[in-house]
Amino acid sequence: MKKVVAKFGGSNLKKKEDIQKLVRVIKAYDRPMVIVVSAFYGITNHLIQAMDDVKKDESNIEKLVRFLRELKEEAILENFDDKDWQDRTLNAVQSRIKELSRYLTGIHYIGDVPEFVEDVILSYGERLSSLVLTSILQSNGIDAEEALPEQMPLVTDGEFGNATVDFEISSANVQKRLAENKIYVVPGFYGVSEQGKVTLLGRGGSDYSAAAIARCLEAESLDVWKDVDGFMSADPKLVKSPQRITNLSYAEAAELSYFGASILHPRTVEPLKEVGIPIHIGNIDAFDGSVAPRTVVYGTETVTDCIIKSVTYSDDFCILKMRGPGVGLKKGVLAKVSVALDRAGINIKSVITSQIVINLLLSAKDIKRAYSIVEELELSSITELIASEQISTIAVVGEGLLDRPGVAGRLFMALARKDINVQMIVSGASAVASYFMVAKDDRDSAIEAIHDEFFK
Ligand SMILES: Nc1ncnc2c1ncn2[C@@H]1O[C@H](COP(=O)(O)OP(=O)(O)O)[C@@H](O)[C@H]1O
Ligand SMILES: N[C@@H](CC(=O)OP(=O)(O)O)C(=O)O
Missing domain, CATH: 3.30.2130.10 (VC0802-like)
Known part of the structure; x- marks a missing residue:
């Protein structure tokens, strides 16, 4: 049976209660699958700011550590009833934050952020999300496992900050690492160079990570969950009554994201178009128990009466x-x-x-x-x-x-x-x-x- 890859981004992770929405959606799929998850809303920007602050003043490391620990503690207390699960997850989170703080100490002492260190630091927003989500799924009795891109490895061309996935090398690796019939939770936003260095896939790049994994697995579909009712005739933040587009061709979706429609990262379409994997866009805020998409992006080219879709x-x-x-x-x-x-x-x-x-x-x-x-x-x-x-x-x-x-x-x-x-x-x-x-x-x-x- 082919796998489904589902991606949940920062727009789905704004409040600590939001993780329960993810759990409900994942349960509704009721099948083994791969989940790609982003950092909590705003955390990547926070880490960018922290790198700058830490260069100037060492005490900012402790400030960031405290901020992240408290944020995750709140999420853990909200989402686990069982004290053992709470403690176990808190400990795991603490040691991951400790890894991060070591990198921050390094940049404080050298007074600079080498690009290979910057990419590692910025990947921690996603690493914390995947760790907590995996634990919450497990505590709900779901057979879930965290799978980090470096363990596969998901190999890129090695360009720091804006890498491209190498499908020839990665496909077999990803298939092997994610082979079992369980739920894998993968932190989005990064892969690794052939030398094993963390390389980010560009801002907003978790959509692309998910597309890359879907491509490597020859998945049934890539399901991206957002906070809007699918791909709309314009950004709902800009117009009063946007209309939902039920079907978009790959070319239309690629052009829209290239010209700024932030609902999809501009590089999401390409790897899927080449092998005909559909992109489903779901609305987590209107989730009613069904995982049916609000918009489907596929090869079908439909011409509507008014021609313009968005x-x-x-x-x-x-x-x-x-x-x-x-x-x-x-x-x-x-x-x-x-x-x-x-x-x-x-x-x-x-x-x-x-x-x-x-x-x-x-x-x-x-x-x-x-x-x-x-x-x-x-x-x-x-x-x-x-x-x-x-x-x-x-x-x-x-x-x-x-x-x-x-x-x-x-x-x-x-x-x-x-x-x-x-x-x-x-x-x-x-x-x-x-x-x-x-x-x-x-x-x-x-x-x-x-x-x-x-x-x-
Ligand atoms: N044409 C469009 N249709 C729907 N949403 C759009 C469109 N253009 C821009 N957006 C914006 O995309 C946002 C969702 O994308 P994004 O915030 O990147 O999600 P995530 O962080 O989960 O990847 C929406 O909140 C919406 O404001
Ligand atoms: N967290 C990263 C990667 C990402 O894709 O996030 P999101 O899925 O929330 O767009 C960023 O902010 O760039």
């Missing part, structure tokens, strides 16, 4: 404008710039050119460095270099987008009615997504205007 935004696209007379026609400019940026490890997200300007779309974290690198090249054909950072990229996504006339007209009319200026438009690069840039201040009203136009 609208999303990202603040992570900045524009580096390289102006100069005829720059778009001159040979070698783009090649020199892209080689220099590539050498600096900077990814170019997109290139849009005209006769007098080459626009590079870059991540917000790279824009300042990219500006300096291009400036230093002193290319005679570039007479002006501008970095635009105060922009938001808005994407509309839906199968059939490029084939149906009138969609773009409705979209831009809706923006014009609200007096929103569109700075740049990209259409045709993807068969299912069009995107455009507006000033950051116009972002929320642009999303609302488009959502009202297509979904009201």
Whole structure:
């Protein structure tokens, strides 16, 4: 029987009582499976801050240790009736926090955080969640076992902070480690390099961990549980009446997450699409005893009447404008710039050119460095270099987008009615997504205007 991989993230773990919701869902599956779990809500950010604080002052180690111990103690007292289970779990938690505090002591004394240590430290949010959840499941009479990525091992390409899973090496390892008919609980967010070093899979990367494990196991499905009613027509935090999307194609889900729909990590779809494993999105807050998904992401491509299924935004696209007379026609400019940026490890997200300007779309974290690198090249054909950072990229996504006339007209009319200026438009690069840039201040009203136009 194929396994199901279920992922529970920080959105499911905000309060100490929330763990019981996970237990109820896991019981409802009533089958052996793999659970991938993230840190409690906000804990990864807390650890990031702690690394900085600890460098300056050793007493911050004790502060963090106390904070984590109290947080876990509360969860343990809330979720275990039996004193023996409470004590056993508390002891295990204490020794895991002690491991963490050793790394923190190290960074205090060297006054720096080497990237391989940073990745280990940040993995502790997840390690604490998996330990406590496993214990709670066991105390409920469930045959559960914690399985750490280093025990498999789940091998990555070794890039610290943003690693990619190596499926060729990992698949057999994962299948072997998770072979029994029981419930395995795996901490998400990290794998290990071939040398055995912990490597994080990027912020929000537990969705990707779960997808990677599902892929290695050739799972029946990847079920991600969230705090919303499935994939919606827009982020429910931004629009008043979002509509649920029952079915999305892999391409639609991949584009939406690439353009910022935080419900899925942008790298979740790829490993599953290649082998046809469906992604099920469930709503833990509306759990009624059934594990039936609210949204299914699969290979089926459905064209709806209004074409657009969802609208999303990202603040992570900045524009580096390289102006100069005829720059778009001159040979070698783009090649020199892209080689220099590539050498600096900077990814170019997109290139849009005209006769007098080459626009590079870059991540917000790279824009300042990219500006300096291009400036230093002193290319005679570039007479002006501008970095635009105060922009938001808005994407509309839906199968059939490029084939149906009138969609773009409705979209831009809706923006014009609200007096929103569109700075740049990209259409045709993807068969299912069009995107455009507006000033950051116009972002929320642009999303609302488009959502009202297509979904009201
Ligand atoms: N189109 C969308 N549909 C549903 N939720 C969305 C969408 N875009 C963004 N979100 C946000 O995604 C959040 C859930 O993802 P996230 O917080 O990353 O969960 P987790 O921490 O469990 O991985 C929701 O609370 C919602 O605000
Ligand atoms: N805890 C990590 C990894 C993660 O994926 O978390 P979540 O599942 O809550 O998005 C982070 O905050 O980046």
